Amino acid sequence: MNDIKYPNQVQRWSVFEVSCPGFSDKNPFVDYCIKGLFSSKNESVEVDGFYDGDGVYKVRFMPSFSEKYSFKITGSFSDSKNSGEFEATPATGNNHGPVRVANQFHFAYEDGTPYYSVGTTCYVWTHQPVPLQEKTLETLSNGYFNKIRFCVFPKHYDYNLRDPETFPYEGRPMDCSVLTKENFQEYVGNPEGNNWDFFRFNVRHFQLFEKRIEDLMKLGIEADLIVMHPYDRWGFSHMTAEQDDFYWKYVVARFAAYRNVWWSLANEFDLMPQKSIEDWERYAAILCEKDPYNRLRSIHNCRHFYDHTRPWITHCSIQRTDMHKTAEFTTDWRERYGKPVVLDEITYEGNINHCWGNISGQELVRRFWESAVRGGYSGHGETYEHPDDVLWWSHGGELHGESQERIKFLHKILCQTPGLGLTHHQVRLVFGSQGAFTWDDVVGVPCDLLYSSSYYLIYFGIFRPSFRIYHFDDINTYEVDVIDTWNMTITKAGTFKGRFRVDLPGKEYIAVRVRKI
């Protein structure tokens, strides 16, 4: 056999990969195993490796410190014993480490840089033809979003009837030429005509997938991986518990070392009646056991939430359950779950027939702002009808809407807030102008500066006051900006002391930023 291969150095928080030749007889996915033990002055981490085809096994590891590491590779995959050393060098460029929960309701990179989530969703962009994938990356390179949700498995759904570029298993899919817009629903949960070996992965599928995780990492975008989902004609959502667990372990072994990975156990878990709460808890247990980095973990709902108080859930991944009132609930959900609130699905900008995909850009951006000032984070998606059924929400490609530029603008404003993260400043009913705020101001204050009264971000949404009176105190001077969140302008209203009036344009989607000088 040949020797193992690995680099002498990698950047801290990057993937260190050891490539090991091994047995290729029998079923290497099942019949052989590989593990790695990585040690440095500050950590000692054991991880599972995985079979990557062609007689090659791999072990991936993310060093959390910039220092010398040594490692040992063990397992039945080979008769030889392997070990080595490498150096983790300091992080550079946009490498700030993995994203963690910070200040209870917010996120920061491991180096302490605040992370204000502005996500999008392209469920199966990595399953599209390569030119379309490249187009998606080109669109994403504009910096509209810093998180994207997408699926490991391919998707079968309205507007999603074509076969993916690759399948995750060895075998043969059903004939998709029989599908029409009218009959496709009959094939959901009915995997007849498919023929898969659920114990032999198609490594090409995973290799291409993790290439895209890397591409996103370079763009500074978090990869919110949807590991299971119900939109399926191939049987991937109807595997046995043994097959599911086998899949979960393989997924974790391959992807966990990428610092930008977040785990989304499912999209719309409650549309998978074939999986019980015990199943989801078992997957979570596998994840907690096998992912040594404690990547962010959540699970996304359709009609009712998973119990986000479960200790393994790091943040709420929410699909709104009401048609009209959505981001306004951010405050309640923060209180109920005591965790970051990420509104991953809050209705998409678009014009398709489905009600979850046809609001205006204005309304979507309003929901982003409404959640932002309340200390939560909304997610984008776009579903405009397209002659070739290429919709950003599933396929990626180009954006045709109006919200993305405004979301980028919001992100810029959030990055300018002091400290880490906003919290909703709940104001009591004070008539007229006799308090700092009236009950209809939706006010975000930095959670690090709760009692300093030095910064307020006030958002009016659909309400259109032509002026507001504020009176914080009689001592300090405040600098006030009027922000048109739709037209993306910031206008200085002036500096004020005592009781003062701020003139406003009397139109929708206006914010006011107040900063103590």
Next chain:
Amino acid sequence: MNDIKYPNQVQRWSVFEVSCPGFSDKNPFVDYCIKGLFSSKNESVEVDGFYDGDGVYKVRFMPSFSEKYSFKITGSFSDSKNSGEFEATPATGNNHGPVRVANQFHFAYEDGTPYYSVGTTCYVWTHQPVPLQEKTLETLSNGYFNKIRFCVFPKHYDYNLRDPETFPYEGRPMDCSVLTKENFQEYVGNPEGNNWDFFRFNVRHFQLFEKRIEDLMKLGIEADLIVMHPYDRWGFSHMTAEQDDFYWKYVVARFAAYRNVWWSLANEFDLMPQKSIEDWERYAAILCEKDPYNRLRSIHNCRHFYDHTRPWITHCSIQRTDMHKTAEFTTDWRERYGKPVVLDEITYEGNINHCWGNISGQELVRRFWESAVRGGYSGHGETYEHPDDVLWWSHGGELHGESQERIKFLHKILCQTPGLGLTHHQVRLVFGSQGAFTWDDVVGVPCDLLYSSSYYLIYFGIFRPSFRIYHFDDINTYEVDVIDTWNMTITKAGTFKGRFRVDLPGKEYIAVRVRKI
């Protein structure tokens, strides 16, 4: 003494008034009484009369049938006994009789003509200078609204600091020149400086007020009289129980005979902590005892509803209690209270600083449509800043907004619905196009034709589908119109059978009307 005066005939459902000379010594409001008993083949009604100043007492009566009536006037007001006869002639023109509850959740005039409420609010338009009152009537003559809410008492509130043209009592008000935008709130509930005789009404105030009730009647507009309210610097909201009851009886004696009168016991009753539920129930009992016509009765809230299940309440008069979700609750409130749901305050079109008065015309009209297809009725109000503080919501005058024309358009569509009143057709989640509707259609059906599937009014609000698939049955043919509720256009989409696709403009505020041929 002189003889009593009365006409020989009046139209059915009009005011028959008997004018009687009487004693003017002592305090005629307190020390003398007058009653009338009116009899015909079909009814026998006793009503209280009232002192109208200058030694004149009056008794008013609305005949409910077109037939001969006789009457007797009794009481201590005079030593003479009086009686007479008159003829009630058939109703003509826009006289359809008083509005009654019909089909449980709706309204109809007493002659059976459906009444689809499209209301507005000008709280104290009758207390403004006469030219402004005339301007209000001119605006109302455009037929935008068929109901208006306004107060018997004058109003003290932001934008409402001037004295009214007349006061309801003999006496002297506080000096209003001391009031400013900043200090006016201090005078609420603090009637110092006023000097009233709460047992001597200023009859001029009431005479002018009922002239306006008559003007509205001629325009076919219901007068939703707000008998009490908290916006007060004169002490009218802080009278004793005896004074309150005295006022209530006088109001009923004067106004009950006008067929277009509705009784609103209060605006924002819950902002009057000085009145208990027992007080409101006592006023209601007076009303039920003294108003022989059983005019519509309700009570309007601020933060929480009165118990609209109370038997004396004929319909819910609701101020929305949530900033964002308002008319969407119509379905719930209908179910909870089992009565007509009138959303009298649902945020006004405008741009003032107060959040209850600064939404767009689009959003207000959306709320009207949302309630309409759910079988409820919204109310209009307008609060645009004005150089002389003349805001439609309080003062009347001219309208500056965009919603009124669209409200008139909605009313026209409602008048074209078959039967009497819509009800929300609650649809179950059916994927895609496999049912008549998907869960996101908000569908109104005529409550008289619930099971005939012959008429649907579907409203999309902020949702912007570019098409919808419908499939009602395979037998009937349906005529489909696409209604742009904002641009007020009705476009024929065609006639269809079986499963069919309706192309839509993919913008906000679209409705679809489906009629079986």
